[in-house]
Amino acid sequence: MIESITDSFITKITRSLTRGKQVHRRLPQGGLIYIDRPLPFLVLFRHPSGQPDHPTADFLKANASYIISHQERTEELRPLVQSIAKAMADKFGAFMIIELLAPPADAADVPLFKVLGPEKQLPTSTKTIVQELQSIKLSTIHTSVATDSNAPLLQEPLCLMPEEELKKHAILMLGLQLKPIYKNAATGKIYPLLLRNLREQVANAIKKTVFDFISVQTTHHPVHFQALGRQAVNRVVWRIDKQLTSISDQFQFLLLVTPVNNNNAWAEFKKAKYKQAPIFHYRLMPIDADQLKRKLYNISIEKVDDPTLGYLFRDKRHELDKMLTMLSDRNTPDFLYSSMQLYGTVDEQLLKIAEGILAAIPEPVREKDVELIPVAEFAAQAEREIAFLKDQYRALDSGVDVRDDIVGLIVSEGRLNVGTDAKIPRHRAEALIQHEVGTHILTYFNGKAQPLRQLYMGSPGYEELQEGLAVLSEWLVGGLDHDRLRILAARVVAVYHLTKGCSFTDNFSRLKEEYNFSDETAWDVTMRVHRGGGLTKDAVYLRGLVHLLSYLKEGHELEPLLIGKIRQDYIPIVQELIYRNVLRPVPIKPRYLLDDSIKPKLEQLKAGISVFNLL
Known part of the structure; x- marks a missing residue:
């Protein structure tokens, strides 16, 4: 920290910016100047004299160019702001300063926001910020916005730059007065969730305002308002990203909730003539959940001042x-309640779709007399597909493991695990390889190619989009048959009845007697749904497919969804981080996006089709 803002300090700051470098320096009394890279705007806050207002100052930290100082330092601050503004105005053709202000202490009945702008004319930028602030939504709080003259910012004691200088250098000075509703007026106590929510929305309003100004007034033309966000990521972000990954890597969730005695349990269930619920055994727990939770909540996510990354981590x-x-x-019974929170339940619309599929395909088509592919042959075919992906991205380190403690197929930590007793229909082999390798392994390593580990570790709720993509890939390569859709629908029906209190034996009987599934298939669906105490995850396959088809019908592209293990509503977040150059382009594409013969099907998706069109 410096004791005063000297001429030499100002010269160094300005020289760094003109050379295209980042500026990150402490100012007197705990102030801060942070400019991510040369940009044609600056957001400013000055702590009121004698009473620092750190919560309001934190609003600035979501921006890529800001100064936090103190009112009593205005004389020192003035030449610093002027030097930066003039240098950047020369570089870009114009410059914008937005100063965040607290309302006067004696003010009564003030609006939530007051925008202070030029008196003689109301520039488009002022209109933009008013519109953006009016669109801010806060529960139970009315968003009121007023406008007034920026004259107080051009007069002592607040003046940082005379009006003549602003006009001479094409600099726009705006003020944004913010009512501190996030603070208890009597006690000064902060309401953290309201503060965080308001800070994120105000940051976006400022970026959109700046985007509008510089797109019209300057030579700088960003492709999107999010491209004005911070590109540099500080060390605390990478540390927290690593800490969260370290905790996630200590357990393989799906393996720990999948029975290891599936074959024996099935034999005992048959012996009991399907009247007695099976007893499942699971792998020994490799972790102490309480200790890991302590480590989890010791991670200082609140130190991340980037709202987007902070949201990802929380x-x-x-x-x-x-x-x-x-x-x-x-x-235990409590397992189901957390599963419902984590993976969701089955709503009426999804249940109708599932029941509609089962009504449209009342009988199995190929369940009997189907040719099975030997496990070794399937594993070799999967290895060839992994080699195809590796040709695109040499860092891809994957393979196939054939194991006797696995039921069916499971991808874990970027490797395909195949059960020694896996029964894989030959006509479904390519579809399953695209499901497991072309989706799950591909997105794992696309995520690993990103600097942010969350992209391969998996964002919360990523399973729905992942499984939707995986099932869609089966259709694209011609392997999504009627029996497969029946099974996906059966899983939804079984999850629905599970959440309504249905027992293992009743769910099994329903699948057999009402929906004509074979004993083995009914067992497999019921086991998957009831494992661990009740796992609602299996409903995400059909739900993810339904939501994905709707998303593509709206004109969105398929490829951006493959950047890692994300959920659908993370797309704007991912896009923002791409605009900010925090994330990189997708390095690996699945075979179906590179095959010209599949393009007609991709066009069909854009035109819009429903699940029933896939039958």
Whole structure:
């Protein structure tokens, strides 16, 4: 920290910016100047004299160019702001300063926001910020916006730059007065959730305002308002990203909730003539859930001042907390309640779709007399597909493991695990390889190619989009047959009845007697749904497919969804991070996006089709 803002300090700051470098320096009394890279705007806040207002100052930290100082330092601050503004105005052709202000202490009945702009004319930028602030939504709080003259900012004691200088250098000075509703007026206590929510929305309003100004007034033409966000990511972000990954890597959730005695349990169930619920055994727990939770909540996510990355980390912590709770409750009734929170339930619309599929295909088509592919042959075919992906991205380190403690197919930590007793229809082999390798392994390593580990570790709720993509890939390569759709629908029906209190034996009987599934298929669906104490995850396959088809019908592209293990509503977040150059382009594409013969099907998706069109 420096004791005063000297001429030499100002010269160094300005020289760094003109050379295209980042500026990140402490100012007197705990002030801060942060400019991510040369940009044609600056956001400013001055602590009121004698009473620092750190919560309001934190609003600035979501921006890529800001100064936090003190009112009593205005004389020193003035030449610094002027030097930066003039240098950047020369570089870009114009410059914008937005100063965040607290309302006067004696003011009564003030609006939530007051925008201070030029008196003689109301520039488009002023209109933009008013519109953006009016669109801010806060529960139970009315968003009121007023406008007034920026004259107080051009007069002593607040003046940083005379009006003549602003006009001479094409600099626009705006003020944004913010009512501190996030603070208890009597006690000064902060309401953290309201503060965080308001800060994120105000940051976006400022970026959109700046985007509008510089697109018209300057030579700088960003492709999107999010491209004005911070590109540099500080060390605390990478540390927290690593800490969350470290906790996630200590347990393989799906393996820990999948029975290891599936074959024996099935034999005992048959012996009991399907009247007695099976007893499942699980892998020994490799972790102490309570200790991991302590480590999880010792991670200082609140130190991340980037709202987008902070949201990602809080979201992931919430998911890991739920997973650890589920592992603690494994094989108990409480397991189901956390599963419903983590993976959701079945709503009426999804249930109708599932029942509609089962009504449209009342009988199995190929369940009997189907040719099975030997496990070794399937594993070799999967290895060839992995080699195809590796040709695109040499860092892809995957393979196939054939194991006797696995039921069917499971991808874990970027590797395909195949059960020694897996029964894989030959006509479905390519579809399953695109499902497991072309989706799950591909997105794992696309995520690993990103600097942010959350992209391969998996964002909360990523399973729905992942399985939707995986099932869609089966259709694209011609392997999504009627029996497969029946099974996906059966899983939804079984999950629905599970959440309504249905027992294992009743769910099994329903699948057999009402929906004509074979004993083995009914067992497999019921086991998957009831494992661990009740796992609602299996409803995400059909739900993810339905939501994905709707998303593509709206004109969205398929490829951006493959950047990692994300959920659908993360797309704007991912896009923002791409605009900010925090994330990189997708390095690996699945075979179906590179095959010209599949393009007509991709065009069909854009035109819009429903699940029933896939039959």
